[in-house]
Structures are given as structure tokens and as C-alpha cells.
Amino acid sequence: MAVFKIIITGSFNAGKTEFIKQISEIAPITTDKPVSEKEMRDIKALTTVAMDFGRLTVDNDLVLHIYATPGQERFNFIYPILLKNAIALIILGDITDRESIKEINKYYHDFYKLKKLPAVVALTKIDKPEKLSDDEINSLLSEVPNYVPIIKINATDKEDVKKTLLFALEQLEEEQIV
Amino acid sequence: MEKTALFVMDDELLVNILKLIFKEIDYEVQYVKTPKEAIEKVTKQVFYIVVIGKNESTIVKSRLADIIYEKALKPKPHIIVVREPGDMIYKADYITTIKHPTFHQELLKSISLIDENKKIKQILYGNKQIVDNFIKSDEFSHTTPSEFFKNMKGNQKFEIRADNKRMIGFVMSGEIYVLFSDFQDPYGTFTLDSIEAVKEDLKIPEFLSLQLGSNVFKMDFKEFIYKSLERIYDKDKLLSFVPSIDKTIEVKAPSYILEQCGFIKNNFDIKWLESKSEDITFEEILKENRYDLNKVRALVAMYILGIIELSKESSTVNTQFDVKIKKSFLKKIIDKIRGL
Numbered sequence: 001m002a003v004f005k006i007i008i009t010g011s012f013n014a015g016k017t018e019f020i021k022q023i024s025e026i027a028p029i030t031t032d033k034p035v036s037e038k039e040m041r042d043i044k045a046l047t048t049v050a051m052d053f054g055r056l057t058v059d060n061d062l063v064l065h066i067y068a069t070p071g072q073e074r075f076n077f078i079y080p081i082l083l084k085n086a087i088a089l090i091i092l093g094d095i096t097d098r099e100s101i102k103e104i105n106k107y108y109h110d111f112y113k114l115k116k117l118p119a120v121v122a123l124t125k126i127d128k129p130e131k132l133s134d135d136e137i138n139s140l141l142s143e144v145p146n147y148v149p150i151i152k153i154n155a156t157d158k159e160d161v162k163k164t165l166l167f168a169l170e171q172l173e174e175e176q177i178v
Numbered sequence: 179m180e181k182t183a184l185f186v187m188d189d190e191l192l193v194n195i196l197k198l199i200f201k202e203i204d205y206e207v208q209y210v211k212t213p214k215e216a217i218e219k220v221t222k223q224v225f226y227i228v229v230i231g232k233n234e235s236t237i238v239k240s241r242l243a244d245i246i247y248e249k250a251l252k253p254k255p256h257i258i259v260v261r262e263p264g265d266m267i268y269k270a271d272y273i274t275t276i277k278h279p280t281f282h283q284e285l286l287k288s289i290s291l292i293d294e295n296k297k298i299k300q301i302l303y304g305n306k307q308i309v310d311n312f313i314k315s316d317e318f319s320h321t322t323p324s325e326f327f328k329n330m331k332g333n334q335k336f337e338i339r340a341d342n343k344r345m346i347g348f349v350m351s352g353e354i355y356v357l358f359s360d361f362q363d364p365y366g367t368f369t370l371d372s373i374e375a376v377k378e379d380l381k382i383p384e385f386l387s388l389q390l391g392s393n394v395f396k397m398d399f400k401e402f403i404y405k406s407l408e409r410i411y412d413k414d415k416l417l418s419f420v421p422s423i424d425k426t427i428e429v430k431a432p433s434y435i436l437e438q439c440g441f442i443k444n445n446f447d448i449k450w451l452e453s454k455s456e457d458i459t460f461e462e463i464l465k466e467n468r469y470d471l472n473k474v475r476a477l478v479a480m481y482i483l484g485i486i487e488l489s490k491e492s493s494t495v496n497t498q499f500d501v502k503i504k505k506s507f508l509k510k511i512i513d514k515i516r517g518l
Contacts, residue, residue, distance in 0.1 A: 002456050002507060023518055058514045062507055085457065087501050087508075116500045158518065165515050172501055172508055 008068040009107050010092030011100040015124035015155030016068035017052050022161040024054025083115045088168035095123040095131040105143035118171035121150040122164045185209045186216040187231030220250040231260035240267050263411050263471045309358040313337045318374040323367045324419035326375045328482045339374040348380045354402045356395035368406040404441040407475040416478050425488035429455040445476040
């Protein structure tokens with residue numbers, strides 16, 4: 001069975017757990033849903049460092065694991081394991097929080113140094129009145145390359161989450177067509 | 179002063195041949211079988227050349243060369259390493275590497291195969307009467323040895339023909355039996371580029387009725403394949419038995435089968451191999467093992483035996499991203515998310 005991973009990162013309270021909930025077929029990892037021994041080894045290794053984990057069965061031979069990582073330096077040791085078989089990176093930022101958005105630059109570059117993944121920056125909490133202006137956001141995200149899509153989403157909205165994932169994965173499709 | 183050479187090797191025939199060569203160029207020759215004896219010698223006497231071949235120790239030749247050079251009295255000797263397949267010898271200005279000669283073994287083997295009429299001996303492993311009537315069909319097809327044995331099922335009789343030689347036998351209960359062969363030995367067929375071959379089903383009653391003497395060549399089929407590949411020293415020739423090495427491997431056989439095969443157990447960490455199933459290409463395994471010839475043979479044997487299979491598609495490697503995923507997998511994932 002082939003297992004691929006999607007990595008969700010971003011600052012505390014940016015909506016990572018909510019994001020995973022929208023597409024994962026399991027809630028917590030202690031679910032009764034059977035997983036293979038091989039999957040279980042990876043999951044155990046990664047969830048012990050306080051990551052959220054979601055799973056999506058694509059077919060009998062193909063499974064997607066979704067990991068949300070706090071993106072803190074103390075978890076750096078786990079990134080090489082985490083990034084094995086990873087196919088996309090989603091960086092979440094709280095659109096009402098200047099620091100949360102600013103940290104996106106660092107997250108992007110930290111991951112890029114380890115593995116070049118198709119990435120999407122998704123700014124959450126768009127329903128909050130105190131959201132930052134587009135100009136301010138652009139200026140705060142000056143270190144994220146132009147080709148990385150920046151979108152605004154509600155992490156509790158399944159359609160928004162699907163759109164974010166597709167923006168990332170379709171970059172691989174485009175690359176293959178080329 | 180006469181130059182002195184020290185041989186560290188246990189192939190006495192080769193030692194004798196080398197002695198003749200060295201004496202022709204006025205060397206005095208000394209000969210030991212173990213590294214311990216070699217070190218004792220080089221710490222007491224100056225040698226101009228030390229020749230390291232296969233010897234009675236497990237220490238790798240590179241390391242032994244290093245130790246001998248370090249311990250040897252000054253002026254230090256030059257070291258000639260007789261490299262065998264699988265040996266990794268590093269470069270140094272005091273080391274020369276030569277390929278292990280095999281002509282003396284080939285010569286002995288060829289002589290042993292000459293019969294009393296000075297013709298090549300036909301090796302009849304079984305009863306002549308059985309051999310003559312064993313294969314009924316004459317529908318021989320042109321194929322390669324690897325293809326032929328890859329498609330070999332249990333309970334099948336076969337005849338292989340090439341270069342006016344024949345091999346007749348059968349496979350039953352995971353073992354190959356050779357009743358007749360006039361190839362140099364039963365393992366020789368894999369060195370051929372192509373063969374004419376035929377297969378027939380072997381029914382259990384026919385098998386039970388065969389009067390097989392103790393001289394019938396019989397071996398575990400998996401070991402037979404690996405031993406046949408051991409006759410091949412050319413990595414490219416070995417890899418020509420695999421249609422494409424950029425495909426992902428899938429381990430199909432259960433762990434206990436892998437554990438039973440000495441050539442797998444000796445060459446790979448079985449748990450590692452199983453954990454890499456569907457996650458690593460044939461080529462990546464070879465690269466990780468620096469194309470070590472024994473590991474190439476083991477992996478090719480696993481492919482021929484169906485212990486591993488290759489994925490139908492190549493892994494798609496993105497140039498823009500460090501992502502490797504089959505197109506079909508990517509499409510399935512995207513379709514799944516779209517449909518959520």
C-alpha cells in the first residue's frame with residue numbers, strides 16, 4: 001500500500017486542527033479504524049511529538065496521511081521522517097494576527113531547505129472583522145516567492161480546505177504536463 | 179640485493195603460477211595464508227611487493243593492505259591486490275589492483291569435462307531411458323534464460339537447447355531436477371544470450387513413477403537461480419534480466435520465504451526491504467548498495483523468482499519539486515479530494 005503525506009504547518013491557533021478535521025476520515029489517532037503495521041509505525045513516531053494526524057483512504061492501495069506540525073524548532077528532528085513521502089505543504093496563518101502571518105516566511109523557508117514541496121499559504125479566520133489589509137499581508141509575506149499561491153480560507157469550511165489542497169497538488173500535475 | 183615478494187593468499191594453484199612469474203623476473207617469493215602470518219613477516223623483513231589475494235581471513239583486502247603498509251618495515255612495500263567481484267579497493271599510490279585470474283580454474287574445469295574419447299563429457303544425471311522419452315513436445319520457442327525461468331511454474335518439465343547442447347529436467351515442489359545436461363554445468367544457461375526451450379506439465383503420477391537415482395542433480399529452485407547468476411560477473415548483463423530498473427519494487431513474498439533464502443538474508447536486511455516495499459525503486463536499492471555485485475545478483479534473482487515485482491509505471495520525479503509520485507496515484511488523490 002502506498003502512503004503519501006500532506007504537511008500542514010503554521011503558528012499556534014492558525015486553524016491546523018480544524019483544517020485536518022474537514023477532510024480526515026478519522027478523528028483522533030486512537031480510532032478503531034484499522035491501519036496497517038507500516039502506517040502505524042510512521043504515525044506513532046510522529047504523533048508522539050504533539051502533531052495532529054488525519055487520514056484519507058483513496059483506494060485499497062493508496063492512503064493519504066495529513067500531519068499538522070506546530071512548526072517549532074524543537075520539533076526539527078522529526079522533519080526528515082515527516083517529510084518522507086510528503087507531496088504538499090500547506091502553511092496556515094491567522095489573518096488577524098500580524099505575527100502569525102510573519103512567521104509564514106520562516107516556515108516556508110525552513111521546509112523548503114529540507115524538501116521542495118508544492119506549497120500554498122492559506123490565511124484563516126477570514127470572517128473576523130479585525131483582519132489585516134491585503135497590502136499589509138503582501139508586505140508581511142515578502143519572503144514567500146510569488147509562485148506560491150496565497151489564499152484566504154475558513155479552516156472550518158470543507159470546500160475551502162479542499163480548494164487549498166487542490167491548489168497545492170495541482171502544481172504537481174502542472175509540472176507533470178510540462 | 180634480490181627483491182622479495184610476499185604472497186598472502188590461499189589459492190595454492192594461483193600461488194604456484196605467480197611464483198613462476200615472479201621468479202622469471204628475479205624475485206624471491208615467500209607465501210603465507212593468513213594476515214597474521216603476513217604481518218609477522220613484514221614486521222621482520224623488508225619486502226618489495228606484497229600480493230594480497232583471497233586468504234584465510236574475513237578482513238577486507240583494502241583494510242589488510244592498509245595494515246600491512248602501516249606495519250611494514252621501511253622502505254615500505256608496494257601492494258598488489260588481486261580483486262575479486264564485490265571487492266572495493268580504494269585508490270592509493272602504494273596500491274595496484276589487478277583482476278583475480280580465473281583461467282587456471284576454467285582450464286581445470288574444461289579438462290575435467292573431457293571424456294575418454296577426448297570429447298566433451300555428456301552429463302547424464304538420470305536414467306537414459308527416462309531422459310530419451312521425457313519431453314514429448316517439439317514446439318521449442320526462442321527466448322532468454324531469464325524469461326524462461328521467470329515463467330517457470332511448479333510441476334513443469336523442460337528442455338533447453340543452445341549451441342548444440344541440451345539440458346533436460348523439471349521443477350517440482352520448489353526444487354529443480356536436472357536429468358541430463360551437456361552444458362558445462364547446470365548453472366551455465368544464464369550466461370547464454372538466448373535459448374530454444376520447451377515446457378510441459380509434469381503430472382504427479384509421472385513424477386512418482388520416475389526412478390530417480392542419487393546422481394540426479396536436485397536443488398532448491400530459488401538457490402539454483404541465484405547460483406546461476408553467480409556465474410555472471412558483469413553487472414550490466416545481470417541488469418539486462420530486469421526490464422526496467424527505474425520502477426518501484428513491491429515485495430510479494432511473505433517474510434518467512436525471504437528468511438528462508440540465504441542469498442536474500444545474506445545481502446539485505448529483510449525488515450528494511452519489506453519496509454521499503456512500494457517505496458523504493460530497483461535502481462535506488464542498487465545505488466544505496468553501491469551496485470555491490472552480490473546484491474545486484476540477489477535483487478535480480480528475487481525479480482526472476484517473483485519475490486519482488488516491479489510497478490507498471492515509472493515513478494514520476496518532478497524537476498521543480500522533490501516529489502516522486504506516480505501520475506496515476508496523483509490523479510487518484512486529486513479526484514478523491516475533489517469528490518469529498
